[in-house]
Structure formats: C-alpha cells, structure tokens
Amino acid sequence: MSKKPSATIDKKPAAPVSYGQAPVNASLTAEQKIELYRQMVRIRRFEERSHRAYTGKNAAGGANIGGFLHLYNGQEAIAVGCCSLMGKHDHVITAYRDHGHAIAVGMDTKALMAELYGKITGCSKGKGGSMHFFSPERNYWGGHGIVGGQIPLGVGLAYGVKYKGHKGSAMAFMGDGAVNQGAVHEAYNLAALWNLPCVFVIENNGYSMGTSQARSSAGELAKRAEGYGIAWAVCDGHDVYEVRATMDKYLTIAREECKPAVVEIDTYRYRGHSVADPDNTYRTKAEIEEYRRTKDPIQVFQAILLAEGVLTEASAEKIDEAAVAEAEAAAEFADASPYPTAEDIQKDVYWESDNPDQRTSQGRLFFN
Amino acid sequence: MPQITYREAVRHALAEELTRDPNVVVMGEEVGQFQGAYKVTQGLLEKFGPLRVADTPISEAGFIGMGIGASMLGVRPVMELMFWSFYSVAFDQILNNAANVRYMSGGQINCPIVIRGPANGGTNVGATHSHTPENVLAAHPGVKVVVPSTAYDAKGLLKSAIRDNDPVFFLENTMLYGEKGEVPDEEYLIPLGKADVKREGKDLTIVTYGRPVIQSLAVAELLSKEHDISAEIIDLRTIRPLDIDTVLASVRKTHRVLIVEEQKPFCGVGAQLTYMIQAEAFDELDAPISRLCTIDAPAIYSPPVEVEQLPNPQRILKAALALLD
Ligand SMILES: Cc1ncc(C[n+]2csc(CCOP(=O)(O)OP(=O)(O)O)c2C)c(N)n1
Ligand SMILES: [Mg+2]
Numbered sequence: 001m002s003k004k005p006s007a008t009i010d011k012k013p014a015a016p017v018s019y020g021q022a023p024v025n026a027s028l029t030a031e032q033k034i035e036l037y038r039q040m041v042r043i044r045r046f047e048e049r050s051h052r053a054y055t056g057k058n059a060a061g062g063a064n065i066g067g068f069l070h071l072y073n074g075q076e077a078i079a080v081g082c083c084s085l086m087g088k089h090d091h092v093i094t095a096y097r098d099h100g101h102a103i104a105v106g107m108d109t110k111a112l113m114a115e116l117y118g119k120i121t122g123c124s125k126g127k128g129g130s131m132h133f134f135s136p137e138r139n140y141w142g143g144h145g146i147v148g149g150q151i152p153l154g155v156g157l158a159y160g161v162k163y164k165g166h167k168g169s170a171m172a173f174m175g176d177g178a179v180n181q182g183a184v185h186e187a188y189n190l191a192a193l194w195n196l197p198c199v200f201v202i203e204n205n206g207y208s209m210g211t212s213q214a215r216s217s218a219g220e221l222a223k224r225a226e227g228y229g230i231a232w233a234v235c236d237g238h239d240v241y242e243v244r245a246t247m248d249k250y251l252t253i254a255r256e257e258c259k260p261a262v263v264e265i266d267t268y269r270y271r272g273h274s275v276a277d278p279d280n281t282y283r284t285k286a287e288i289e290e291y292r293r294t295k296d297p298i299q300v301f302q303a304i305l306l307a308e309g310v311l312t313e314a315s316a317e318k319i320d321e322a323a324v325a326e327a328e329a330a331a332e333f334a335d336a337s338p339y340p341t342a343e344d345i346q347k348d349v350y351w352e353s354d355n356p357d358q359r360t361s362q363g364r365l366f367f368n
Numbered sequence: 369m370p371q372i373t374y375r376e377a378v379r380h381a382l383a384e385e386l387t388r389d390p391n392v393v394v395m396g397e398e399v400g401q402f403q404g405a406y407k408v409t410q411g412l413l414e415k416f417g418p419l420r421v422a423d424t425p426i427s428e429a430g431f432i433g434m435g436i437g438a439s440m441l442g443v444r445p446v447m448e449l450m451f452w453s454f455y456s457v458a459f460d461q462i463l464n465n466a467a468n469v470r471y472m473s474g475g476q477i478n479c480p481i482v483i484r485g486p487a488n489g490g491t492n493v494g495a496t497h498s499h500t501p502e503n504v505l506a507a508h509p510g511v512k513v514v515v516p517s518t519a520y521d522a523k524g525l526l527k528s529a530i531r532d533n534d535p536v537f538f539l540e541n542t543m544l545y546g547e548k549g550e551v552p553d554e555e556y557l558i559p560l561g562k563a564d565v566k567r568e569g570k571d572l573t574i575v576t577y578g579r580p581v582i583q584s585l586a587v588a589e590l591l592s593k594e595h596d597i598s599a600e601i602i603d604l605r606t607i608r609p610l611d612i613d614t615v616l617a618s619v620r621k622t623h624r625v626l627i628v629e630e631q632k633p634f635c636g637v638g639a640q641l642t643y644m645i646q647a648e649a650f651d652e653l654d655a656p657i658s659r660l661c662t663i664d665a666p667a668i669y670s671p672p673v674e675v676e677q678l679p680n681p682q683r684i685l686k687a688a689l690a691l692l693d
Contacts, residue, residue, distance in 0.1 A: 066492025066671035118492070118670030129494045129669030145496035146454065147426045180425040181457070208426055210402030216425040281402050342676040346665045366664045367633040 020304065022245035024085070030310045034319070036084055036240055037305060040076040040298050041323045043100045046109050047071045047271075049327035050099070050116055054275045058335065065116045069130050072100035074270040077297035078203050079104040081243030082171055085251055089168025091139040091157040093150045095175060096131035097203075097269075098143040105138040113330035119337035126340045127348065147208075148174060148181025151200065155187045158198035162258055169197040169254040171247075177208020179221050188262070192228040197254035199247065200225075202264040203237065209273045210282040222264035230260050237267035238295040241304070268295065369552050375545040377519035378408050378484075381526035382446060384555065386416050389444060392530060395422045395431060396448030396485075405450045406486065406545055428454050432483065433461035436535075439481040440469065446530060452487030452539055453499040466535040467510040482529045484538035487515075488579060488630060489667050489678050491542055498667035500578075500631040505537045506608040507635075512536040512560055513607040517581035519549035521605055524558030532560060541579050561609030565618070569600035572624040572691055575615055575641060577604040580628040580679045587684045597692060607637055615641065616649050623654040626691050628679050633661040660687045 019025060028036075051071060053064040072079065075097075083092060083104035094101050102112055107123060115122030116130055123133055124143075133143040141157060144150035154172025161168040178184060179202060191198045202221055206213055213221070225232035231253070235246040243265060250261035268291040272279035305311035346366055352359040353366070372380070385392045398405045400413035400423040413421040424431040428449065435445035449455055455462060462483065469477050489498040506513040512534055516522040522540065529536035566581060567588050574584045581603045591597040600618050604611065619625055625645060627638035638659045645657060663677045 063671065066674075067497075067669065068493060118673070124669075126670035126673070127495075127666075127668050129492065131496070132494055132669070145494060146457065149457075149496075177426045180427045180430075182427065182429050183457075209405070210398050211423060211425075215401075215423065340668070340670050340673050342663075342673060345663050345668055345673060345677050349665050368661055368664050 019239060019241035019245045020308070022241065022248070024244050024248040025241045033305060033308075033310050034315070036080055037298075037301055037311065037316075038319050038323070039080045039084075039104055040240070040301065041319050042109070042326060043072060043076045043079065043103045044298060045320070045323035045327045046103060046112070046330065047073050047099060049331050050113065051271070051275060053113075053116065053331055053334075064335070065130070066118065067129050068096065069116070069275040070097040070273065071269070071271040071275070072097055074291065074297070075203060075205060075237065075267045076100055077240040077243050077301065078201070078237045078265050078267055081240040082201060082247050085244060085248055086139065087168065089161055089166040090251065091141060091161065091168070091170045092173070093141040093154045093157060093170065094143065094173035095147065095150055095178065096143070096145050097175070098131065098133050101173065102133045102135065102140060102143070105135060105140045107133070107135050107138060107140065109326055109330040110333040113327075113334040114337050117334040117337070118339060119334055120340045120344065121333070121337040125344065125348065148178040148184045150174070151178070151181070151184045151187045154200070155191045155196055155198050158191065158196040158254075158260070159194070161197055167255050169199060169251050171199050171201055171251075173201045173203060175208060176202060176204040176206065176213050176221060177211065177216055179224065180217060188225065188228045188230060188260070191260035192230050195258045196260055197258045198260045199250045199254055200260065200262045201247075202262065203267055204264050205267045205269045207269070207273070207282065209277070212282060222262045225262035230262055232262040232264070234264045234266065237265035238297045238300050240297060240301050369550040371548045372519055372551050373545065374519045374522050374540070374547050374549070375406065375408050377523035377549070377551050378526055378540060379410065379412070380551075381523045381530070382409065382412060383415065385446075385527055385530040386412070386420055391442060391444045392446060393420050393422065393443060394446050394448070395424055395435060397424055397426055397450050399423060399448050404448070406542060408545070409448065428458040429461055432458040433465065435481050435483075436461055436466045436469070436479060439479050440477050444480050444482075444530060446482045446484060449483060449485035451497050452485050452501055453497045455483070455501060456499075462505075462537075463508050467508040470534070471510055478533045479535045480533045482526075482536045482538055484526070485540060486542040486545075487539040488541040488543055489662065489674060490579070492669055492671045492674055494669045495666035500539070500662075502539055502607045503631060503636050506637070510534065512609065513539070514560060514605065515539045515578045515607060516605060517544065517578055517603050519547065520551050521558060521564065521603070523551055524556050525560065525605060528557045528560050531557075536560070539578070543579055544582070547582070558605070561606045561611055563611035563614040564603045564605055565600065565614065566603045567599065567601040569598035570622055571598045572626060572688060573600045573602060573615070573618040573622045574626045574628055574684075574688065575602045575604065576628040577607065577637070578630055580630050580684070583679060583681050584628055584684055587681050587688060590681075590685060591688060595689065597688070599688065604637075610640075612644050612648070615645065619645055619649045620652050623652055624691055625653070625657045626687055627657065627659045628684055628687075629659075629661055630679055631662055632664050633659065634664065636661060655691055658687055658691045660684060
C-alpha cells in the first residue's frame with residue numbers, strides 16, 4: 001500500500017538547483033547554510049537519543065520516559081526550514097510531534113530531554129511531557145496533544161500580532177490527519193474573513209497513526225483552502241531550500257498584506273506514530289527504506305552543500321559528532337536532574353495561587 | 369471458568385452483539401485495519417467486514433454526531449473514542465444531541481448509541497489525555513454512564529449497554545486492559561444501575577468504581593491482615609443510574625464511609641454520593657464521610673509524581689485508617 005493516492009517517491013531525484021537560487025536561499029552565507037544543516041542533524045540525533053532513552057531503563061530499573069513519544073525523524077527540513085524564517089514577531093504553534101520545532105526555535109536540548117524524563121528541570125517542569133513543549137520567549141506556543149486543537153490558537157496568535165500592530169505572522173502546524181477536525185475549518189474561515197497573518201502548515205507525512213491519507217481524507221488537502229478564498233501551495237518537504245522558498249513567499253504576504261495561506265508540505269516519518277506503535281499494519285518496511293534512501297532531508301541537503309562546496313565530508317562528520325555528544329549530554333543532564341515533588345502538583349494551576357500576594361479574587365481555589 | 373483479560377472481555381461483548389444484532393456497528397479511529405489503538409477491537413474487521421467495523425477520520429464531532437443520527441433510525445452504533453479525553457471535541461453532539469433528543473421530541477425519538485473508550489490517568493499521557501468525565505457526563509439527564517472495573521463486569525455491562533435504548537457512555541481504563549478475570553463461556557448480562565459488593569466487611573464501607581476498586585480490594589486485604597479491620601468494598605459499576613440502595617445498606621451496617629474516585633474532587637461523583645448518604649442515613653454515620661480523589665490539578669506528566677496525584681494503595685490505606693481513628 002502506498003502512502004498517498006499518488007506516491008511521490010520518484011517525483012524529484014535530487015533537490016533542483018532552482019530553489020537554492022531563490023533569493024531567500026541565495027542570500028544565505030555559508031555559515032547560515034551550515035547552521036540549517038546542523039539544526040537538522042541535531043534534531044535527528046536528539047530524537048534517536050530520546051528513542052533509546054524511551055526503550056531503555058534508568059538506574060532504578062524504571063522507565064526513563066513515560067507516556068507517548070512521537071518522533072520527528074524524516075520531517076526535519078520542515079521545522080528547520082520554516083523556523084529559520086522567523087523574525088521578532090513571527091510565532092509558531094504545533095501539535096504533539098513537537099520536538100523538532102522546539103529545537104529549531106532554539107530551545108535548549110537539555111531542558112527538552114529533562115521534560116521527556118519528567119524532571120523539574122524540564123522546559124515545562126516535568127508537567128507537560130513530550131507532547132507539551134513550550135517556549136513563549138522564543139515565540140513557541142507548544143506542543144498540543146489534541147489533534148487540530150492548536151489551529152484556532154494559531155489564528156489567535158495571528159490576531160494578536162495584527163491587533164498589537166506588529167508586522168509579523170503565525171505559523172500553525174498540523175498533520176495530514178488534523179485537516180479533518182472541524183476546528184481547523186472554523187479557523188480557516190476566521191483567518192480569511194478577518195485577514196489574519198496566519199500560515200497554516202500541513203506536514204503531510206502520508207499517515208495519521210495507521211490510516212493513510214487515502215483512507216482518511218476526501219479530495220486534496222491544501223486545496224480545501226480554496227473554499228475559503230485562501231491561497232495555497234504544495235511543496236516538497238525533503239528539501240529545506242524548497243521549504244524555505246515556499247514559506248518565505250507566504251510569510252511575506254502574511255506580514256505585508258495580512259493574508260492567510262495554507263501550505264501543504266510533503267514529508268515522511270521514519271518511526272512509528274509513537275514509539276509504542278508496532279508499525280506493522282499499514283505500510284511496508286520497503287516503503288520506509290525507499291524514503292530513507294532517496295529522500296532523506298539530511299542526506300539531500302548534505303549532497304547539495306557538498307556540491308556547493310559549503311560543506312566537506314569531514315565537516316559534516318564533525319557536525320554529526322557534536323550533535324551526538326549534545327544529545328548524550330542532554331540525556332545525562334535529564335537523568336541527573338530531580339523529579340518534581342508532590343507539592344509541585346498544585347503549582348502553576350492559577351496565576352493567583354502562584355502569586356498569593358497579588359491575589360484579588362476570594363474564596364477557595366483548590367478542593368483537597 | 370476461563371480467565372480472560374478486560375480487553376478481551378470488551379472485545380467478546382462487541383463480537384457477540386455484532387453477531388446477535390445486524391443493527392450493531394462498531395466505528396472509530398483505528399478500530400479496523402490497525403486493530404484498535406489499544407487492540408480492543410482486534411480481529412473484528414476480519415470477522416465482520418468493513419461495513420460493520422469502520423475506521424473513521426479524526427473527526428470526533430462528525431463521526432459521533434453521525435452515530436447519534438444513525439441511532440435515531442435504529443442503527444446501534446458502538447463508537448470508540450481512542451481516549452474519552454477527546455469527547456470534548458464532540459461535546460455538543462454528546463450532550464446537546466444525544467442527551468436531549470428524546471426529551472425535546474416529547475419521547476418520539478430514541479438514541480441507542482454507545483460511546484466507549486478509556487478514561488483514566490496513570491499512563492503519563494498528560495493533562496490533555498487523562499480526563500475522567502464520568503461526573504460531567506452523568507450530570508446530564510437522558511444519558512447513562514458505566515465504569516467497569518473487572519473483565520466480568522466489562523463484558524456483561526457492555527452487552528447491556530448495547531441493548532439499551534438510551535445513550536450509554538462506557539468508560540474503560542487502559543491500566544486495566546491487561547488485567548485478567550474469570551468470565552464464563554455462557555452468555556450473561558449485567559443490568560445497568562446495579563452496584564456490586566466486591567468484598568463484604570463490617571468496619572467501614574469503601575464506595576468506589578473503576579480502577580480504584582482494584583486498589584481498594586488490595587487495601588482491604590492489608591487492613592484485614594495487618595490491622596484487623598474489615599472493609600466492605602462497593603463497586604458502583606454504573607454512575608447513572610446510581611444504585612444508592614446498595615450503598616445505604618452498607619452504611620447501615622458499617623457506619624463509616626470512605627469514597628474513592630479517580631477524579632478531581634469538585635462536583636465529582638463522590639460529592640453527589642456524600643449528599644445522598646447524609647440526606648438518607650445521617651443518623652447511621654459514626655464519622656464524617658471521607659473522600660479520596662485525584663489531587664486537584666490538571667494531570668501531571670512526570671511519571672513518579674502522577675502516581676502521587678492519583679488514588680493509590682498507600683493513599684487509600686492512609687485515608688481508611690484515618691477514618692477509623
Ligand atoms: C481529537 C483527537 N483525536 C484523536 C487523537 C489521537 N491521535 C493522536 S495523533 C493522531 C494522528 C494524527 O495524525 P496527523 O495529523 O497526520 O499527524 P502526524 O501524527 O502524522 O504528525 C491521532 C488519531 C488526538 N490526540 N486528538
Ligand atoms: Mg500524518
């Protein structure tokens with residue numbers, strides 16, 4: 001079974017040079033290009049290390065990581081490409097497959113890994129877990145567990161940007177399964193009706209859990225935007241240059257003209273839906289291998305940068321080693337950090353209970 | 369008697385009802401080809417085919433609403449929510465449409481739908497995936513709410529739920545799916561609205577339902593062995609209709625009540641029970657009614673701390689001992 005109505009595997013053998021020549025890419029310095037590459041490698045290595053932590057045991061014989069772990073392997077060019085375009089007033093929100101975006105906006109991998117381990121040093125103090133990473137100071141608004149639930153929030157971020165008179169945008173990421181949530185459609189309509197600078201990004205990896213796009217969605221995904229008069233595009237998410245070129249166009253329109261857009265980015269996930277998914281009912285190993293071999297975003301970009309003379313085999317190797325070391329250090333930090341305590345359970349519930357001196361309401365807030 | 373898991377018990381109930389009544393259909397996300405997110409529906413697609421066991425898109429409002437509409441025509445949909453936590457996406461369908469259509473039509477329209485899936489904490493899936501909405505659901509006249517704790521109960525109650533002519537919300541527990549219990553081969557039904565005395569005792573009554581039943585039974589064993597205290601364990605099994613008579617009979621025997629529920633305290637099931645016990649058996653009580661709930665905050669992710677937030681044997685034991693002090 002192929003992942004999409006029309007499989008895209010042989011669409012493009014290697015990234016075409018033209019996207020590299022798009023102004024947003026041509027203007028990059030060698031250092032900046034290497035930085036894009038480094039980010040993708042750091043995400044890949046972080047995910048591999050967290051997978052190892054999930055399946056392994058801690059010193060006490062218990063699990064390092066609980067609950068779900070949705071890995072981003074294979075999709076790195078999207079988060080890195082999109083987030084590399086962010087300016088001061090550009091915001092990001094995504095679903096539960098949120099580690100890549102977190103690293104791409106510059107969050108510290110130590111705090112991310114510690115969150116996975118449920119430690120107090122985690123980015124959400126061990127309260128959110130894998131699905132709920134946040135960093136408002138980096139304009140990163142999560143990390144959301146309910147499919148499609150983040151999309152109206154993305155429109156709200158765009159509304160906030162416009163209301164405050166900033167020249168900026170919101171990127172609202174979702175999967176190909178999320179497009180079938182009613183909230184997404186209500187959000188589209190609002191964004192179009194009120195001219196809000198929101199770019200909806202569909203990370204189309206072909207499957208929502210074990211359901212292929214063909215089995216879950218009628219029609220073409222991005223094209224649904226037409227019904228709302230919203231501009232839309234489909235692009236190849238295996239090539240970070242193409243992601244940047246496409247997204248730059250729509251982000252610019254959003255910032256300059258306050259217009260929304262829907263961009264569907266074609267991609268693939270290598271791992272199961274979450275680490276617990278045995279991944280044996282809905283796709284073949286051969287399909288996964290084919291993507292890894294021919295479309296891997298890191299390999300594709302490495303080939304481009306080698307051809308451009310920006311990267312050498314040796315420098316690529318160094319970047320990889322550093323990323324492995326960084327992920328290892330993050331795991332060590334997480335492992336050594338303390339857990340929250342039972343007293344922490346009722347902290348961070350209300351602003352008022354965390355700031356009792358400034359409380360203005362009366363009456364009881366908690367009931368045990 | 370054969371031992372089967374809670375998961376298998378639910379599956380067998382579905383299979384038997386699919387076989388018995390051609391109006392029964394099973395729908396939900398990943399229930400077919402993927403064999404169920406928690407493997408409850410494993411094998412059903414192969415056995416009953418895609419018309420009876422259907423995979424839906426991730427559109428809870430759409431497919432739950434569709435099930436409600438189909439039930440008005442006499443189809444008997446059994447809809448799986450991958451987690452009950454996602455009911456909020458379909459809230460309007462569940463609580464405006466399913467709960468009200470009979471009343472608003474002056475009794476002309478029935479809504480024989482079952483919505484089932486897990487509703488529990490304890491697997492570190494965080495605040496968005498750990499809701500226990502039995503109290504919210506049961507607050508709506510017109511609906512029935514079932515929370516089984518054992519394989520035996522799960523099977524007998526689900527079969528009754530599927531045959532019921534009103535909307536029944538069936539809340540399972542991922543922590544219990546692997547638990548084994550004795551389930552006879554012969555067909556049986558358990559009526560909705562009948563509590564079960566899971567253990568008889570004379571010193572205190574623990575009223576509970578769902579996973580805390582299993583924990584309370586373990587605590588009762590400890591109380592008996594180490595403290596010479598005899599605890600009666602009442603498993604409500606159904607939240608609405610509520611078998612208050614069984615609870616009151618026990619109160620008249622033990623005169624002390626501890627309510628244990630895996631839910632936040634405010635307006636929880638225990639609050640309703642407490643009101644009813646004091647209203648109908650005030651003079652029987654030798655101590656204020658005690659209540660143990662999930663600690664009042666959104667579900668924390670951190671695995672060892674989530675254990676502390678939920679009812680657990682240590683917390684139940686402490687509460688039971690304090691009640692007898
Ligand atoms: C409202 C809701 N329904 C169901 C789920 C369970 N669930 C989590 S992820 C997922 C699949 C989503 O697929 P997609 O949108 O394609 O994103 P991907 O996982 O491929 O990144 C499902 C069904 C959920 N979290 N929220
Ligand atoms: Mg997907």
